[in-house]
Amino acid sequence: RTIGPSYAQEYIQRFGxxxxxxxxxxxxxxxxxxxxxxxxxxxxxxxxxxGYRVDPFLIEKMxxxxxxxxxxxxxxxxxxxxxxxxxxxxxxxxxxxxxxxTKTGTAGSARAKLGRADIAxxxxxxxxxxxxxxxxxxxxxxxxxxxxxxxxxxxGDRETGGGLALxxxxxxxxxxxxxxxxxxxxxxxGVTQFDGDWFIPE
Numbered sequence: 001r002t003i004g005p006s007y008a009q010e011y012i013q014r015f016g017x018x019x020x021x022x023x024x025x026x027x028x029x030x031x032x033x034x035x036x037x038x039x040x041x042x043x044x045x046x047x048x049x050x051g052y053r054v055d056p057f058l059i060e061k062m063x064x065x066x067x068x069x070x071x072x073x074x075x076x077x078x079x080x081x082x083x084x085x086x087x088x089x090x091x092x093x094x095x096x097x098x099x100x101x102t103k104t105g106t107a108g109s110a111r112a113k114l115g116r117a118d119i120a121x122x123x124x125x126x127x128x129x130x131x132x133x134x135x136x137x138x139x140x141x142x143x144x145x146x147x148x149x150x151x152x153x154x155x156g157d158r159e160t161g162g163g164l165a166l167x168x169x170x171x172x173x174x175x176x177x178x179x180x181x182x183x184x185x186x187x188x189x190g191v192t193q194f195d196g197d198w199f200i201p202e
Contacts, residue, residue, distance in 0.1 A: 001026065014053065014085035015043035031124060037144040040135050044144070047098060047120070048137040050188075051091035052082040088188040089200045095120055095185065096198045098136075106162045107134065113170050118182040121169070123161035128154045134165040139183040141176050145169040 003011075005024040012033075013019055022033030035043075038056055045054040055075070062071040076082055098120035102110040106123040121136020131148040132155060145165040147155065155164065191198055 005029075015046055016053065016055070017043065031126075037146045040133070040144045040146075041142050044121070044135050044137055045142045046086050047091055047095050048139050048142050049078045049082075049091075050139075051084050051086035051088050052078040053085045054078065054082065089191050092185065092188050092191055093198045093200060098122055102136065106160075107136070107166050110136070110166065110170055114174060114177070116177065116182050118184070119173070123166060125160045125162075129156060129159045130154060132159055132161045132164040134161050134169040136169055136173070138173075138177060139185070140180065141173065143169055143172050143176065145172070 005026055005028050008028050009019045009022050009024040012022060016039050017033065017035060018039075021035070022028055025032065038058075042054060042056050045056075046052065057073045057075060059071070060073050061069060063069055099117075101107050101122055102119050103117075107121055110119055110121070111117055116138075118138045119136060120138070121134060124133035124135065125131070130152045131146065133147075134145045136143060145168040147164045147168070149155075187198075190200060192201055193199070
C-alpha cells in the first residue's frame with residue numbers, strides 16, 4: 001500500500017517479470033501474477049549474486065558433425081558489464097531472510113539434508129494447490145522446482161511447495177553442489193546487525 005501496486009508492477013521488470021502478467025492490485029504482493037520457472041530463476045539470481053540482472057539462456061553451444069562450433073552463447077557475466085538492478089545492501093538483507101527460510105522456515109529441512117548452510121530460498125503454493133514451487137539458490141547456483149498440471153487443476157488439498165517441490169530441489173542441488181565449498185556472504189557497507197537481524201539504517 002505504501003509504494004502502490006502500479007509502482008510494484010513497474011519495479012518487478014528489473015527482475016525479468018512481464019508487467020502485463022502482474023495486474024496492479026494489492027494481491028501482487030502475494031504472488032497473484034503469472035511467471036515461468038525460467039523467469040523465476042532469473043529473478044532469484046538477483047538475490048544470489050548480490051543485485052545483478054542475469055538473463056538465462058537455454059542453449060549454450062551448437063556443434064556440427066565435424067566439431068565446428070555453429071553457435072555459442074555469450075552471456076554477460078555479473079562483474080563484467082552486468083546490470084545492477086538492486087542495491088547490494090537490499091540484496092544482502094533479502095538474501096539473509098531467504099536463508100532463514102531454509103534454516104527455520106517452510107524449507108527448514110533443506111540445510112540438514114544438504115549438509116550446508118549457504119543455501120536460501122522460498123516455498124510457494126498457489127490457491128487450491130494448483131502450483132507447488134520451491135525457488136532457491138546458493139551464490140553460484142539457482143534452481144527452481146515447480147509442480148503443476150498443463151491445464152490448471154488442484155494437486156490435492158494438502159499439497160504444498162514444501163511437501164512437493166522442495167524434495168526435488170534438494171535432490172537436484174545435492175548433485176549440483178557436490179564437491180563445491182560453502183560460499184561465504186560478504187556483508188556490504190551500510191548494513192548493520194541488531195538482535196540477529198540485518199538492517200539498512202535510515
